[in-house]
Amino acid sequence: MNFRVVLYALGGVLRLLGLIMLVPLGVAYYYGESLTPFLVSILITTLTGFLLLSYKTEEEWMRKEGFAIVALSWLAAAVFGAIPFMLDGISPLNAVFESMSGFTTTGSTILTDIESHPKGILFWRGMIQWLGGMGIIVLFIAILPKLGVAGRQLFRAEAPGPTEDKLKPRIKETARILWVVYFAISLLQVIALLLAGVSLYDAINHTFTTMSCGGFSNYALSVEAFHSPLIEFIITFFMFIAGANFALHYRAIYIDKKFLLKDDEFRFYTVLVLSATALLAILLWRDMGTGIFNSFRFAIFQIVSIITTTGFATVDFNLWPDSAKMVLITVMFIGGCAGSTGGGMKVVRILILLRYSRAELFKAIHPKAIKAVKFNNKNVPDEIVNSIVSFVVIYLLIFLSSTLILSVLGMDIITSFTASIATLGNIGPGLNVIGPMGSFDPIPALGKLVLIANMWIGRLEVYTVILLFTPEFWSK
């Protein structure tokens, strides 16, 4: 492990973060709020950045350093990004929780009275989700596949091969294109929300947290605060887009729309959304007595919000009957598409595992028939399946351990269960204590640390973080 290379890279990340903090500083200035939180944060972050940049080196980084840089960048961003929250009076642990929840686009919040915080702070809270979302698509689509031989292996572990679309040969160009697509769709959402009558501040803040599948809202009531089916449908539409593969969006926009419709993952994603919506709408209509329109309205919003792992709410689903809650719990284990800003296990992994299991099943009848698993008309190589299996096993193991720890700390089963999947899957809210109108604040400190780890591990799709904690990683 070449520590110098890692520290140098982290220096670059912090310098950039300090620079970005000028934006919420401007917002605070515009609203006449205290500038101290951001000025101090910029100072500390930038100085630390320059300090680390003094480890300048011309050495190339290899796969191990690559893992370390990625994992530690998110951790460093979470820690330094928490400084404004601390200076706003939030305890250090809570501030890091909120900041990690931001950069990982999780959206779990420890705030109990959201509207009492300054607009600059809430802007920062939304903005770090948008940055985190952009970081994730650039990381998974542009950077990881580009690490050469080692990178292929790395990419294979992170984002299943079928999404490996080399948009453009060079990494910077790919990143630039993704950035343009991400920015352009975000701009469209801001305009749509403005046209629907949302204030500019709210529009930008909710676009930040929609496009990143983040789910922070500057209202305690989340999207329910707007009391508008139109605004809800706009946000539903953009959540759905954000939960799909941005490499596909690029191709759909620049080349041909049918790239989206021909993609196996996007089609399965659509089927999942529609069938879960139908089931949930029927249950709400049957058990809650909401009319047909409202049942559909609440159902499609909540299903898209959970499957994409955004985590917005238009209703306190904590008050729904257990049948409806169970539908939400089920979709919590799916997640967005690969190459999206959504978290979770990812639609493509579920799809490939299902096809693979079906193929194995038929081998029991026809042992000699070779039935390859296909994805987008190509055979899925064994290594892809292997890496998916290993991912899912480790993911479920972490989920289970987290649930056990929380329940040992005194949380009830449903809270422990949903808090674990909500953070590991970067969804945000869960049920009971941590329902959509609740807060993660009542969870004991050790539990918060576990959940912070969940968000970090889940966002970087397990391997990148878990490897740092193995002795093999640090041995020569």
Added chain:
Amino acid sequence: MNFRVVLYALGGVLRLLGLIMLVPLGVAYYYGESLTPFLVSILITTLTGFLLLSYKTEEEWMRKEGFAIVALSWLAAAVFGAIPFMLDGISPLNAVFESMSGFTTTGSTILTDIESHPKGILFWRGMIQWLGGMGIIVLFIAILPKLGVAGRQLFRAEAPGPTEDKLKPRIKETARILWVVYFAISLLQVIALLLAGVSLYDAINHTFTTMSCGGFSNYALSVEAFHSPLIEFIITFFMFIAGANFALHYRAIYIDKKFLLKDDEFRFYTVLVLSATALLAILLWRDMGTGIFNSFRFAIFQIVSIITTTGFATVDFNLWPDSAKMVLITVMFIGGCAGSTGGGMKVVRILILLRYSRAELFKAIHPKAIKAVKFNNKNVPDEIVNSIVSFVVIYLLIFLSSTLILSVLGMDIITSFTASIATLGNIGPGLNVIGPMGSFDPIPALGKLVLIANMWIGRLEVYTVILLFTPEFWSK
């Protein structure tokens, strides 16, 4: 599909079942109870058996017929074995539920006032678990591996390869040896219970349901009814034995004890039991204020009971704090060892998946290093891993569907969740409505049908039953 062959084999099964019903008839006679339920059942079962045996054929059965015979034998046994319960006044659906719960060694009960039923009926209820348990070990150790080329494939799907110990070359000889081992250990348990002061009737009945990991008790309070730590420890010991591989028991008894201790699965099974017991004991001591002795006593009994999927209880764990319940829920997903009478996903599958995931993790650091997954010092072939993956995916999918259906039918989440795993894993009791002192009776009829299917599917390790419901199975 050669229906004639299948019907002929089922005829043999029913004729045997009719013969076996003479035993509870004798018990009913001894206790001076009505003989009608058993006389009628023997008549119907035997007649149907002879009717089917008229499809006599010299044709050999192939793999498809093998699947059909195995799956339909359990179904037929459950249906005809339910007749005594029906004649005891239990509704047909409930009777089939109870009978399927017996033959699959699940132990979920719909009885609400157990002690009110005749001794002959309760004897039959215990005895069908013992028969089911014997059927399972003979099926998985002796029959399935013997189906030739096709059989290897079949076996591979059912019991992971590492347990494929050809005890003796010929199928009947293997079955006979297993039967002797099963019978001998059962006899030991009866003697141990008698020495501890249990009545002969109770000793035989609880041995039936211990050795089969079944868990039916003729007392509503289950094993708590004895109020004796000694009896609890005896039952704990024999549950632990029943949850381990009977092929290993044979070798330990006839060849060398160290076969058990050298087996990877048995060692992991022991580690799991001990660590879960330690955790649970600490939680009970901390949260329930039971002393050190009782905390350990309740913990080891309940952990062994759940891991082996027996399902006995010495305390109403429904009243435990959520932390302790969560430990039980976690071990519900493990199950016994391959080749045992226990259900669940099986220790060996969990162990191989964990080793496999760890190996994949290190490939991310050292892509060129080939690190094979070992089991008992042998490399685990890819096909074994593939079949495990497919098994686990389908298993979890069925679990999830079942949980969803039950919650849609109006059961709460914890009841739906634990009823699904308790039946699919052939454990027996769950939490809330279906706690250890509760009953499955309040579940709606459709829910009961789903749970009956779960027991059947889970007991035959998914493939055997699921294949019957695919069009490919019935096509030429």
